[in-house]
Amino acid sequence: MRYGEATVTVVDPRSYMTYQPFLPEVAAGSISPRHVVVPLRRVLPKAEVLTGRVTSIDQDRKVAVVTPLVGEAYELPFDYLVIALGAVSRTFPIPGLAEQGIGMKGVEEGIGLRNHVLEQLDKAESTTDENVRRKALTFVFVGGGFAGAETIGEVEDMARDAAKYYSTIKREDMRFILVDAADKILPEVGPKLGTWGKEHLESRGIEIYLSTSMDSCVDGHVVLKNGLEVDSNTIVWTAGVKPNPALARYGLPLGPRGHVDTAPTLQVQGTDYIWAAGDNAQVPDVAARKAGVENAWCPPNAQHALRQAKVLGDNVISGMRGFPQAEYSHSNKGAVAGLGLHKGVAMIVMGKTKIKLKGRLAWYMHRGYHGMAMPTWNRKIRVFADWTLAMFLKREVVSLGALETPREEFYEAAKPAPAPAAAAAPAAKAKA
Template sequence: MGTDVNRKAKHILIVGGGYVGLYTALRLQRRLSRELRDGSVRITLATPESYMTYQPFLPEAAAGNLSPRHVVAPLRRVLPKVRIINGKITKVNHAAKTATFQPADGPRRDIAYDIIVMAAGSISRTLPIPGLTDIGIGFRTVGEAIGLRNRVLHQLDVAESVDDPDLRRRALTFVVVGAGFAGVEALAELEDMSRDSIRYYRNLSPRDLRWVLVEATDRVLPEVGPEMGRWTLEQLRERGIDVRLNTRLESCVGGKVVLSDGDVFEADTLVWTAGVRANPIIESSDLPIDERGRIKTTTWLTVAGVRDAFAAGDIAGVPDATNPGRFCAPNAQHAVRQAKVLADNIVRTLRGEELVGYRHRYVGSVAGLGLHKGVANVYGIKLRGFPAWFMHRTYHLSRMPTFNRKVRVVVDWTLALLFKRETISLGEIHHPRDEFRAAVATGRKH
C-alpha cells in the first residue's frame, strides 16, 4: 500500500464531489488563488465520479426534458486548480491525518492531509424487504434516472408486443415507494412521460397505465407544508395515480408486490426513494458520530471536538441556529450555503482568524409535478400549477453550477417547446456487450 506524504504545502482533502464538495472547492479555488499559485496550499478532491450531479434536475432528465449530460458539472473543467482523483475514500484516520484511497483501478494508498472536509453525502436508506434488491431501483444518480426512463419506455414496448393480459398488466404497473421530493417528482415526471408516449402505441391507452405511490406516513411532500401537500395529493389522484398513505411495502419477491394494507399485485418496476442515510465512510473513521449516524458537527461546520476537520451536507449533523434543538435538513438549499461558510472558515483557519457560524432560515420548497405543473411554498407564499412549475425551473436554473451548464439547460428547454418529446428506449446502453457476446456465441456454433 503506497503513501502520499508530500507535506511541503498545506494539503486540504475534500471527500466527496457533490454539492458541498464542489462548492467548497470552487470557493477555496477563488479565495486561495495566490496560495495555490505559490504552492503553499494544495487541494485534492476525492470522489467516485468525475462530475457533480445536480439532483433536482434528475426527474426532468428521466422524463426526457433535459439531456443527462447537462444535469452534471464536469469537475476537472470547473476546478482547474484542484487535483481530482476518482475512487473511494475507504478509511479516515484523523489522529494520523491520513485517508485510505481506493482508486477505480490499481492499489490503494494512504493520502496525508492537513485539513479534511467530509462531504461524502448520503446513500439510499433501505430496509430488509424481501425481493427489494432484485427488482428495486433508486433515484439518486444519473445512471438510475436514465435507466428508469429506459425501463418505463421498454415496458411500453413489452406491453404492446404481448397478447397475455396478465403480462401486459404487470408490464404497465409501476410502483414508487416514498412520497418525499424524490419520489413525487420522479413519479410525476415519469407518469407524464408515459402518458405522452403511449399515444404512439396502437394497442395501448392511458387507462392501461397503473402508477402506485406507497408512503408509510399520512402525507405527501411534507417539505411544502400541509396545505400544499394535500393539494398535491389531490392532483396526483386526479391524474389516476394510486396513492397509498399509511402503507408499507412488505415484499416484492419476483415482482409480486405485497403491501401492508393487504393488497397484492404484480409489477416489473419498483422505484425506492424512502429516505437517505449518511455515507457509510463515517463508520470507517475516528470522527465522532451522533445518535442519527451523522458526523457530529458544530455551527462553525467543524467536526465537534476535533481540530482541522470540517463537515457539511447530508453526512453532517449541523445544528440549526435559527431553530434551537433541531438540525439543518439534508437538502441542496442548506448544502450550497454551508459550503460557502465552510470554505470561508477553512481560509480563516489557515490565516489564524476567528470562525463564523452557519445560519440560514429555511425559505421553503418548490417541486415539479410534470410538464407545466408544480407546487411551491416559499417565504409563506403558496403557488400551484404553472406559476409553481415556472418558479421551480427558475430557482434550480439559478442554482445550477457554471454558466455553461445553465445555457445548455435553457437550450434543452427551448427545444422541448419546439419539438415533441423523444420516446425511445435505449436500454441496450446499459448492457453494451450483450450483442457482441451473442455474435461470438453464434460464431462458435458455425
C-alpha cells in the same frame, strides 16, 4: 487562497457532480442526462481530482487511505480534511427490494428508469399474455417526498405522451401507485400544498396509499401493509436518504442517525482540522434555535448544502491562518417541486410571510430556481435550451435500454461458433 498556499485534493468515485433535483426530469426526457452533471476537472481546474474512494482515515498520522478505480490502495497525507460524502438511499430489509428496486440518487438511475419504463410499454404492446401485459403496465413508487412525488409526476407525464404512439396501449391501461409510510406527501411544502399535490396526482389517475408501507416485492409481486397485492416490473424506491455508511469507518464522532457531529462552525466536534457539511453532516440549525425551536438540525437539502459550502470554505482558510471560525446560520427560504409538465407546488418564505403557489406558476418557480442554481453557466444554458426546444418539439420517447449492456450484441457476434456435431457413424455393412 494565495497562490501556492495550499494544495486542494478532491477524492470522489465519480469524476462528475450530479445536480439531483433534475433527476426526475432526466427520467422523463425533459433534460438531456449530460446536462445535469458537471465534470469536476473542468470546474475545479486548480484542484487535484482523484477518482477513487477514501476507505479509512488515520487521524493521528493525518493520513487517508485512497482506493483508486484500478491498482493498489495508497496513503494520502493531509493537513486539513473536509468530509462531504453526501447521502445514499435509505433502504430496509424488504424481501426482493435489492433485486427489483430502482433508486433515484444518480444520473445513471434516471436514465435507467426512463429506458425501463419505455421498455415496459414495448413489452405490453408486443405480448398476447394478459398477465405479462398487466405486470408491465403497473408502476409502483415508494416514498412521497420530493423525489417520489416529482418522479411519479414526471414519469406519468412521459408515459401518457408515449402511449399515443402505441396502437394497443392507452393511459387507462396503465396503473401508477404511490406508497408512503407517512400520512401525507410533500411534507416540505406544508400540509395545504401537500394536500393539493395529492389531489392533483389522484386526478391524473395515480393511486396514493398513505400510512402504509411495502412488505415484500419478490419477483415483482408487491405486497403492501394495507393488504393490497399487485404484480409490477417497475418498483421505484425514493423513501428517504441516510448518510453514507462509509462514515462509520473514519473514526469520527457520529450522531444518532449516522451523521458526522459538527459544531455550528461546521467543524467536527473535538477537532480543529476537520470540517463536514451537506447531507452527511449533523449541523445545528442556529436560525431555528434562535427562533425557539430546540434541538433543531439543518435538513439534508441543497438549499443548506450550497450555503454551508461557502461558510466551510471560509472557515478552512480561517483555520489555516489562525482566525476565528464563523457560525453557519440560514433561515429557510421555502421549497419548490415540479409534478410534471406545467404542474407544481411552491412555498416561498419572505420573513414571517409564506407565499404558497400551485399549478403552472409554481412550475415556473421550480424551473427558474433550479435552473439558476445549476452549477456553471455552461450547464445553465444547456438546461434552458432543452426546455426551450421542448416548447416547439415533441417529447422523445426512444428507449435506449441496450446502453446498459452495450457489448452484448458484439459478444454474440464474436463468440466462437459451436463445434459441429460429430459425423454419424457409417451404416453397418450388410452381412454377406
